[in-house]
Amino acid sequence: MLELRNISFSAETENGTTKDILKDISLTIDERFVAITGPNGGGKSTLAKVIAGIITPTSGQIILDGEDITGLSITERARRGVSFAFQQPVCFKGITVKDLITLASGRKIGVSEACQYLSEVGLCARDYINREVNASLSGGELKRIEIATVLARGTKLSLFDEPEAGIDLWSFNNLIKVFENMHEKKGGSILIISHQERILNIADKIVVIAGGELSRIGTKEEILPELLGKAGSVACPTLSEKVV
Amino acid sequence: MIDEIQKNLLREVADLDSLPVGAYNIRANGEKAARETTENIDIVTKEDKNGIDIIIKPFTKNESVHIPVIISESGLKEVVYNDFHIGEGANVVIIAGCGIHNCGTQSSEHSGIHSFYVGKNATVRYVEKHYGSGDGTGENIMNPTTEIYMEEGSHMEMETTQIKGINSTVRHTTAKLGAGATLIVKEKIMTHGTQLAETDFVVDLDGDGSSTNVISRSVAKDKSHQIFKSNIRGNASCHGHTECDAIIMDDATVAAIPEITANHIDASLIHEAAIGKIAGEQLIKLMTLGLDEKEAEEQIVSGFLK
Ligand SMILES: Nc1ncnc2c1ncn2[C@@H]1O[C@H](COP(=O)(O)OP(=O)(O)OP(=O)(O)O)[C@@H](O)[C@H]1O
Ligand SMILES: [Mg+2]
Secondary structure: OEEEEEEEEEEEOOOOOEEEEEEEEEEEEOOOEEEEEOOOOOOHHHHHHHHHOOOOOOEEEEEEOOEEOOOOOHHHHHHOOEEEEOOOOOOOOOOEHHHHHHHHHOOOOOHHHHHHHHHHOOOOHHHHOOOEOOOOOOHHHHHHHHHHHHHHHOOOEEEEEOOOOOOOHHHHHHHHHHHHHHHHHHOOEEEEEOOOHHHHOOOOEEEEEEOOEEEEEEOHHHHHHHHHHHOOOOOOHHHHHHHO | OOOHHHHHHHHHHHOOOOOOOOEEEEEEOOEEEEEEOOOOEEEEEOOOOOEEEEEEOOOOEEEEEEEEEEEOOOOOEEEEEEEEEEOOOOEEEEEEEEEEEOOOOOOEEEEEEEEEEEOOOOEEEEEEEEEEEOOOOOOEEEOOEEEEEEOOOOEEEEEEEEEEOOOEEEEEEEEEEOOOOEEEEEEEEEEOOOOEEEEEEEEEEOOOOEEEEEEEEEEEOOOOEEEEEEEEEEOOOEEEEEEEEEEEOOOOEEEEEEEEEEOOOOEEEEEEEEEEOOOHHHHHHHHHOOOOHHHHHHHHHHHHOO
């Protein structure tokens, strides 16, 4: 179980002022699937980075299975079972897909096992296993490899930051199956940041973050109708005026 | 006779656990230790100076030549001239390499001067590894010079690697390419401690349709210093590309000094150079997989130099 207690984060902006990016967020994640959604720039990725230890919150605590992990490094959190698939996957020079998946699994794995994780995310393993993880891979391919690294880790808490972004429709259905399988095999909680209704639909709990604040939290039955109803009305007022 | 230390050096520089197949010449502590020739490949000791002539008959196919040099005697200094005559249409692999084990106090020094005469339409893959070991205070110094002359339609790939144990190296490579000839150079260097590595490439693209690609990847650690110089001169209708990509760590310093000169309207030349520390996001990504910072650095460096 993951517990966030009064998490706030502010950063210095370029013109010297401080910007409050996360404001007093308290949240418990114990369900199979929890989805975080909300407008662009709302603070979702920042929150995921706070959980993974990439960003240190200005105040507040993070509790994982009863242990306060607020002061732990990225590595220590990873070793305690936190995995994170980035919104923008990182490119390397010389490190291959096989290398990355092997590192993720934390042990020596054979080609066939590495290929299995790739196949799960819909990549024809043979074509990819020896490719370098660099910008010669397409956006969707990088994204799927990123997801495969989290599958290979198989930890109790997995964070996915917009896993569906750039992934084609055909694979999208499989992606949902991937998450379901993942839970069946490993248990634990899967936290997915997403803007996609179909992903929100599988969530046991939906968290809406807007303007750095936790604006709504509840089951999909409670949250979804409201979210979908609102769509269209949140557009920038000047834009709407011009359209009218 | 070859002892344990020398065997280890051979393994490092030539991946050899036993005597190689095909033609070879092993030079140990300044003397010929073993030699084998084949019907198509002759190796002849030079009369006027230190070194050998390697003569490869025209149209020799799929043969290899190993010419490792090993030094385990502290304080040995040598200059060796090796000339490779590669006949028309031949296709060969040449594996050179120099290993120094120095456990004494004097510096050991090997300067190999290699000349390649690559015949018309011949294909050569030249692999060279430099390696130093030993716990003495004596320095391991290697100053290789490579001169390459490529005839029409010939193709050469040169892979050089220096990963460990060489205190000081200054490498000069010059090449002249005839019509339709191609030269590809892949250099990998890692320096640590207070080591110095300097490389200097001058490639003349003299023939129409000639092309070259010079790629250097290096990692400079601790207080080491590296200098990369390259000058590609397009003297005909040709393509030239050079790329230097360096990672700096700790207090190391790296200089990249590129030069491209077009002396012909149809010469097309590109230089790319990048120097920087390991990208923070790469470290972070690997740390989210459970590696600590040091392990993440090692993975990134070894991938980079692979
Ligand atoms: N280091 C920083 N300095 C200043 N502003 C920052 C910094 N990091 C993030 N921000 C800002 O904080 C806000 C939240 O960013 P975040 O990436 O968390 O949004 P998000 O909800 O993930 O958005 P999206 O849906 O577009 O991915 C944005 O306005 C962003 O510009
Ligand atoms: Mg985001």
